[in-house]
Amino acid sequence: xxxxxxxxxxxxxxxxxxxxxxxxxxxxxxxxxxxxxxxxxxxxxxxxxxxxxxxxxxxxxxxxxxxxxxxxxxxxxxxxxxxxxxxxxxxxxxxxxxxxxxxxxxxxxxxxxxxxxxxxxxxxxxxxxxxxxxxxxxxxxxxxxxxxxxxxxxxxxx
Ligand code: CUA
Numbered sequence: 001x002x003x004x005x006x007x008x009x010x011x012x013x014x015x016x017x018x019x020x021x022x023x024x025x026x027x028x029x030x031x032x033x034x035x036x037x038x039x040x041x042x043x044x045x046x047x048x049x050x051x052x053x054x055x056x057x058x059x060x061x062x063x064x065x066x067x068x069x070x071x072x073x074x075x076x077x078x079x080x081x082x083x084x085x086x087x088x089x090x091x092x093x094x095x096x097x098x099x100x101x102x103x104x105x106x107x108x109x110x111x112x113x114x115x116x117x118x119x120x121x122x123x124x125x126x127x128x129x130x131x132x133x134x135x136x137x138x139x140x141x142x143x144x145x146x147x148x149x150x151x152x153x154x155x156x157x158x
Pocket of ligand 1: 073076101102103137138139140141142144145146148
């Protein structure tokens, strides 16, 4: 089969790009530990504000001494809006939505979750430095989307 010289160049170029992109994915997954979220846990979005772990959101210390923050992302506010956590300890964030799709991004960290009604999203982070971290919703959720923000206040370990 005759393939024109320039067509052959372009085929090799396209093949090279595919190999490059695939290599970039494998490299970030293996060397950079960047994995897509795989946590699947469902709940009823209509009752989560009434009963269960998301009815009174906030920081809780589990029986084993670990820290969990339960949050709700709902029309244009995070509940609680401001969360205080200690520095230097792993904090597990569990968040869900009773209405539409929201985002939960802690600016300056690797925590960046999509919050879907009916599902619990989870991420764990250890804040090394005390300070205030901005939390933003990064999924367009409606007219008040641009005002939907909160804060994580990291306090020096006592
Ligand atoms: Cu919530 Cu955008």
